[in-house]
Structures are given as C-alpha cells and as structure tokens.
C-alpha cells in the first residue's frame with residue numbers, strides 16, 4: 001500500500017509542479033501511442049498536440065504493431081495501454097527493457113488499477129497515468145516527467161558505465177594501486193588491485209584495514225618516509241622511492257606516488273597510492289654507477305702515475321683541493337670577454353706570490369687554455385684566482401657543460417691535439433706540461449679544472465714529458 005501512496009504522491013507532485021527549464025523542452029517529440037481503443041488513442045494525440053503542436057504522434061493498436069513501430073524508428077516517449085488484443089502492455093514493456101531499449105514509457109492504467117501501476121514502474125515504466133486523467137495538462141506533465149526521469153536514468157547509467165570502466169582499468173593495471181580511507185585514523189587500506197597482491201605477495205584479504213607501513217623493514221629509508229609524512233600532513237601529492245619488503249621477506253624498490261582525492265567540501269576523503277617495482281632499473285643504475293666509479297678509480301691511478309702526480313682525477317667535489325686566499329673572481333667567462341681578464345688577474349696573483357717570470361707565463365698560458373676550453377665546450381664558465389702565503393697561485397675554471405665521459409677522459413686529457421665536442425680540447429696536455437698540479441672533476445653537470453703553480457718547481461722528475 002505504501003508503494004501506491006508513494007506513486008500517487010510522486011505522480012501528482014511531479015505533474016503539478018513546473019520545473020525550471022521545462023519551457024526550454026523541445027516541441028518536436030516523436031511519440032508512440034499504443035492502445036486498442038481508438039477513442040483513447042485520439043484523446044492522447046489531441047491532448048499532446050494541445051501543448052506540443054509539433055509533436056509527431058504515431059499510433060499502434062496491437063502488440064505486434066507496437067513492436068514493429070519501435071523497431072522501425074526511435075521514439076522520445078511511449079504511452080502504453082495494458083490491454084492489447086494480442087498481448088498485454090506490461091509484457092511488451094518487459095520485452096522492450098530486456099532487449100535493452102530504454103525509451104521512456106508512460107503506462108495508461110484503468111481506474112483503481114494501482115497494482116498494475118506498481119508492476120509497470122517495477123518493470124521499467126517512467127510514469128503512469130490513469131485513463132480518467134487524459135487531459136492535455138496531465139499528458140503534458142506526464143510527458144515532461146517521463147523525459148526528465150529518462151534523462152536522469154541515462155546520466156546515472158553513463159556514470160555507472162564510467163565507474164565500471166574505471167574499476168576494470170584499475171583492476172587490470174600493472175602497477176599496484178591501493179586506496180586508503182583518509183577519514184579514518186591511520187589511513188587503512190580499503191581497496192588494493194590484483195597487481196598490488198602480485199608485487200607484494202600479500203592478498204587483498206590480508207591488507208584491507210591495515211596501514212601500508214607493513215611493507216617497510218630494516219632498510220627503509222627514514223628520509224623518504226619523512227617526505228611521505230610531510231605530504232600527508234600538507235595534503236599534497238608525493239613521489240618517493242622506498243625500500244619495501246614482500247611477504248616472503250625479499251626487498252624491492254617501490255616507487256610510490258600518493259594522491260589525495262577530495263569531497264565536495266574540499267576535505268580529503270581518500271588517498272590513492274600507486275606502487276611501481278623499480279628494483280631492476282635501480283639495480284642496473286647501481287651497477288652502472290659502480291662501473292663508472294671503478295673506471296674512474298683506475299684512470300685516477302693511471303693519470304697520477306703517467307703524469308708523475310701532476311694530474312688528479314677527482315670523483316667528487318670533496319676530492320678537489322682546498323682553495324687558498326681569494327685574490328680575484330668570480331670572473332665570468334665567455335667567448336667575448338673574461339679570458340683576457342682572468343689571464344691578467346693570474347699574472348697579478350703570480351706577482352703577489354713572487355713567482356719567477358717563466359713560471360708566471362706558463363701558468364698564464366695554461367689558465368687561458370683552460371678558460372678557452374670551458375667557453376668552447378660549455379659556452380660560458382667562471383674563473384677564480386687564489387694565492388697562498390707559501391708562494392703559490394691557484395686558479396679555478398668551472399663550467400656547466402655536459403662534461404667528459406669516462407671513455408673520453410684518456411684522450412681528452414693526455415693526447416696532444418685531441419679535440420671533439422665534449423672533450424677538454426687540444427690544450428689540456430699542454431696545461432699538464434706547464435703547471436705544477438692539475439685537478440679535474442667532470443660529470444654530466446659540468447667540469448672544474450684547478451691549476452696550481454708554486455714559486456719553486458716540485459723536485460720530482462716526470463717521465464711523462
């Protein structure tokens with residue numbers, strides 16, 4: 001009985017209230033009236049035309065005519081009588097819906113036929129209208145409410161399809177995906193996709209309701225976790241790489257992004273974590289780094305030995321020598337300016353440090369060469385001049401070019417006249433020959449060359465010359 005009350009209050013409430021935008025509704029509706037009673041069909045047709053002169057109203061008197069009509073062309077709405085000579089309206093409605101046809105249907109019911117009305121709504125009718133009420137006003141309102149109902153049903157159907165599609169995409173993703181509830185204490189997992197289970201070895205049933213920290217272990221870096229905590233506190237996205245552990249205890253590198261999602265009021269409701277296992281990539285990078293470090297160490301020894309200790313290959317900034325007392329600089333270097341100035345300042349420093357003429361000219365020439373290399377290969381550079389009270393001059397030339405690869409280093413430094421883009425150019429061997437000590441640090445972020453010459457030449461003999 002409550003269904004009836006609901007239906008009646010629904011139909012009357014909807015029918016008698018004008019909705020915003022109703023006047024914008026198009027007039028050229030295509031309507032099918034299915035009724036074996038010609039008078040009733042005419043009443044519906046006339047009533048509809050009263051408010052919608054442009055409406056295209058087609059009539060069907062039997063079940064089979066109705067079937068043929070609906071399969072021939074689409075309709076915006078069907079007014080459907082229950083009693084048909086070759087079947088019943090409800091059966092027709094059921095077969096229509098089973099065939100996937102969502103055309104809005106208004107069921108025409110007899111007086112006191114509320115039971116049928118309920119059945120019709122359950123079977124997918126948008127509305128119903130007692131035949132006693134076939135007035136133009138009621139027909140118009142019924143049509144409008146059926147169309148509005150259909151529209152919202154369609155929107156809901158599309159939204160559900162989208163959701164279903166998204167669910168399938170998440171389930172099929174090769175990255176691990178977890179969704180955590182941000183409104184509950186300690187952000188418990190409320191969903192994880194199959195890839196998460198494959199990556200970590202934990203099935204969904206074992207992780208739902210838990211915080212993701214169960215993936216951490218002895219080598220999980222606290223710096224990365226600190227980043228996660230800060231982002232969660234600030235409600236920001238975050239990207240970190242964490243050392244995590246599978247259920248079987250084996251470690252893996254987890255590249256984790258966490259993105260907050262917000263509710264209508266802007267509050268964070270959920271946190272979505274996407275996990276990518278980058279262990280193989282990390283291992284390859286580590287192996288490469290180790291290889292480069294080994295090669296550099298070999299080269300360092302080789303350079304030191306063939307240059308009698310004059311050339312030191314520095315693996316990092318920490319290996320560069322201590323700078324002395326600043327005499328001049330920074331001097332910006334470019335093709336147009338700076339090189340001559342750096343040479344002049346070097347000569348001034350040599351004079352201040354008391355270097356003999358010949359040693360001054362050697363250092364000045366080497367500095368010019370190093371500065372030229374920087375601007376040729378990196379476009380620009382910077383020079384600094386330092387002195388030491390024991391009677392030494394030290395000149396730094398830095399650039400931010402792409403550096404010299406380990407493979408190119410021997411040729412770039414030791415071969416006379418060797419010059420290609422990305423090397424130190426033709427003058428480097430000359431530099432080594434004319435100053436007491438050269439320090440070289442180079443990587444993809446730039447190159448630093450430090451030249452040192454003392455008042456008195458070093459005693460050691462140098463077989464490289």
Ligand SMILES: Cc1cc2nc3c(=O)[nH]c(=O)nc-3n(C[C@H](O)[C@H](O)[C@H](O)COP(=O)(O)O)c2cc1C
Pocket residue numbers: 178179180187211212213215216225228229232242244254256258271272273274275
């Ligand atoms: C959505 C989401 C996904 C997370 N995924 C991981 C993960 O895969 N591995 C991990 O070690 N921590 C993950 N965390 C981080 C931990 O849950 C926790 O926030 C972190 O350990 C810092 O908090 P704590 O200091 O309370 O442990 C995730 C957090 C969130 C919100």
